[in-house]
Amino acid sequence: MGYRVVVAGATGNVGREMLNILAEREFPADExxxxxxxxxxxxxVDFGESGRKLKIRNIEHFDPAGWDFALFAIGSEATKVYAPKFAAAGCTVIDNSSLYRMDPDVPLIVPxxxxxxxxxxxxxxxxxNPNCSTAQMVVAxxxxxxxxxIKRVVVSTYQSVSGAGKAGMDELFEQSRNIFVGDQAEAKKFTKQIAFNVIPHxxxxxxxxxxxxxxxxxxETKKILDPSIKVQATCVRVPVFVGHSEALTIEFENELSADEAQKLLREAPGVMLVDKREDGGYVTPVECVGEYATFVSRVRDDSTVDNGIALWCVSDNLRKGAALNAVQIAELLGRRHLQKAA
Known part of the structure; x- marks a missing residue:
């Protein structure tokens, strides 16, 4: 006997990716x-690549009673309205918005x-569900x-436009096309031109x-990993469609060499170490699209502190940064508490 699963926000980038991942991972859903x-x-909407179609229902009229999970990708304002209703009806909400992340009564989970x-x-x-840039970082x-x-982390992010939804992806495409034909690249979704540019905001x-x-x-890093870790972040939007990248400098209380860090990362769940120290021996956003892993490259010692390393981290933000992590949370909840699947 499997689960009854709801995907709310099924027409958006993340909602569609949730459906793809549920299908790919053969999540035990009866309905x-x-x-x-x-x-x-x-x-x-499509359910994976099987050709199966699912008809969208109006969330306003949906009765959540009797459903096990609801994966929410509907934004904070709608979540504020519907999450308490679903939760009160016995349907556990796994929310992708920022609304409940810092609520002390709501777990913030990276499995x-x-x-x-x-x-x-x-x-x-x-x-x-944590912020997309946080999720991949804490896995590494x-x-x-x-x-x-870890005592301190300094991180600079290079975040793709898909993190801003379909409107962000459309704007990068339209601006790039307009620039090539000599038309004006008007900024609508972003504060400045994103095509052939970066925006530190x-x-x-x-x-x-x-x-x-x-x-x-x-x-979020403090809540998920350790409240004593100090984090300094600079978040930058870059003209990449999918895939967030991060450059991390990490300072430790105890000694840890780059070689030791590589060995740990090579065995770590959710991490794929690709670090050949040669031309092309690292992972870029284009290569991580559609993948489950958080990819780590460029691991090296940081000579500016006593115990420190630097590394490069890349992940598909629509997957590990959002949809995949939500499905993994559902899987974890099933294993630890519901145990309903055959």
């Missing part, structure tokens, strides 16, 4: 409901990093922290000069 707003009700934290889900019947940090205790600015995206990386 899947796909939800969206009234504008999309009645349309059909390879803090699976035990999911045990607190019963307080609200809601589980939060976890084995290193366990071995040598993601989300709103805070009083201290950082952005909310940078704050998320700091606060």
């Amino acid at each position: 899947i409901a796909v939800l969206a707003s009234s504008r999309s009700a009645g349309e059909e 390879e990093v803090n699976p035990e934290a999911i045990d607190g889900y019963t307080r609200r019947n809601i589980i939060a 940090l976890k084995p290193l922290h366990d071995a040598a205790t 993601i989300d709103s600015f805070l009083e201290d000069g950082s952005t909310k995206e940078e704050w998320k990386m700091v606060a």
